[in-house]
Amino acid sequence: MALKVWNSVLRSGLLFVLCTYTLIAGSRDSIRLHGGASDKEGLVQVNVRGVWKAICRTEWDALDALVVCRELGFDDGYAQVWNEGLQRQSYLLTVTPTPPPPFSIEAERSLIEGNEFACNGTENSLLSCKYNKTTYYCPGHAGVACGITTKEFGILMDDFIQSRRSSRLQRYTVPTFSGTSTGRVLSPVSYYSRYNADRVQITGDICNMDKRAAMLICDYQGYHKGGKVIQLPSIPNIPKLIHTLTCIDATFLPSCDVVYTKDGVCPAGVQYNSVECYTKLQPSVFGSLAFLGVASILILIAGAFGVSRILRKPKTLSVPHPECHEHS
Template sequence: MAPVGCVRFASWLTCLLAVLQLNSCYGQAPVSVRLVNGPSPNEGRVEILYNDQWNTICDDKWNNGEAEVVCRQLGYGTDNVTPRSLAYYGEGSGPIQRVECYGWEDSWESCTVSSGNSSCGHYEDAGVRCEAPISVRLVNGPSPNEGRVEILYNDKWNTICDDKWNYGEAEVVCRQLGYGTDNVTPRSLAYYGEGSGPIQRVECWGWEDSWESCTVSSGNSSCGHYEDAGVRCGTDVSTTLDPFQWPATTTDYYGGIYNVQLVNGPSPSEGRVEIWYNGQWNTICDDNWNLEEAQVVCRHLGYSTDKVVAWSSAFYGQGSGPIQHIQCSGWESNLGSCSLTSGDSICGHNEDAGVTCGYTNTGITNRTTTYRTSPRVIGSMSFVGVSLFLLTIIAVVAVVFVCSQQKISPSAAMGMQQLTTPTTNPAPHPASTMPMPAPVCVDVPV
């Protein structure tokens, strides 16, 4: 028989091991959301782990707020988030859920979840493109699209040695930054000044989407900062990426990158459609301007695509500058996915296109601030408005009742005065010579 001390020690050790195992289990937070079938880790079809299986999300309530919550939960930034609809990343399988968020939540579990199986199909599976972490930058250039190339490597900013720095490498950097790859100019010999820190060699084929897909090797032993590489990117936006990742209406973030605005309308959700293209604002010819194109514009700007109206013949007045043709299928999430051709030779500004978007704004985002009106907030405001209206009716009825009581017969009034006259002596204060004002009542028609 084992000594009592050994038994107690064994029991204590068993308990300790059990506690450690329990802590290790709880310390591993289960993954409850994932992005599937996207071209990069920061985008794809959204799937949530719900009732012990992976569910897709219906796009009926899928707006900027919900997309931002998913990106935040996955550790991505919430600027330049692009919600996707209509199975943009392919159809999933299994149950379908509806998710409604305000936009400030840390995880989808804090949002409202309801079944979407009865009213949604997998052709409506929602997706998202989150803000990719910044891993490359252009430094010390005269404009945002040029400068010394620096990459975030091993948690430090590194410069690039110009030994292997050619057009292929320069095009990859410009493509990753969202610039066009036409008229790219690689620079060598510290053209934009010498940097500091580690130096890397980067070798690319030229078709890659990011420098991370290229071959990277140390250049510290054979390169100096007098060989720091630079680049001047093209001013036209690349059409292989999503150039309209900023659904802002009037920001001019980088020269040459598309934006879209609605001009001369009575409200922010309607007006003449203008796009920023080739460094200036262009109007849209109404020759191919139909409901499909108008819906894409509204979706791009964050407005609802319900009750969209496409206007022609310069309904919101004539613009100026170049004119473009745009043709869309209607499912696109932004104008960058549509076909764009010049309309200068066959269109005049008397044909400038316009649009009236749906009343629900799902989030107009510029590069610094996000404005979003949640449907729940709208519902709360409506409830407050109805409540104030009912209180006003009650107050009017109360005034009518009080005034009618003051118009009773003189005998009844005298009786009420006798009932209300105090029998005790008044307090020894000098009586005021100012008569008390009588209440003023008006006849309110009922």
């Protein structure tokens, strides 16, 4: 009896190991990275019915990169959008480049799986995310860098902060899903590295921002009726790029005051890292507009009334006083 129980347990354990290995191997066989200095970085390729296809980088962001890293089994460290400038070179990590698999970067349209991926960061596979399979134009292929340590990201942040301000390009994006206008704010920045001539792109989210920042970001995203700051759960594998974003006296986003983190960590924790953009005028905004409209009408009425009084006021003739004639 005991022998039968033991055999049953043994078979169950072997089956579990076999299934786990199959899942991992299947994942590795369905997606791979090409062209990086290690197996943790490179251009993304997916296996579609036995054919390796690239991903177009249109609308590609750090949440998409995070899903790719998870699917490949790289659960530790930060996930980033990868390009040749973000390779783990001598100033980051010394590695031996792996030989890239055969693949033409100038692939025909038939070798592009899709673009405009919209992962929310929780999916287990890239092709389970929403994306557009129709690709008429592809400016380049999407890539990821997985397993970036806090120390490595700190080196990148120091390189970014010490770079010339004129070479920096900073944007703010709000990946939204299911037609909602609510989402966490991601800030991809690119700059020319001091260590090489490449333009490097790093992406992170925000520790805290003010109400004015939310309104400007929503306006930049096409929601011109305003918005408010909210807090959404932080994603561990996405670094925190901005410590505080203050726009209280700013008219445009480039005029806001930005304080960056040193290593992708919020010293005081995450506070307001997301926005909820208004799709219709809120009572406070509508009330302000109504007040301005009524005030303008009252000013016009008062002005018209004053002009009317002036026009109707009779003119008085100046008559010399009799004493003036007697003295003369």
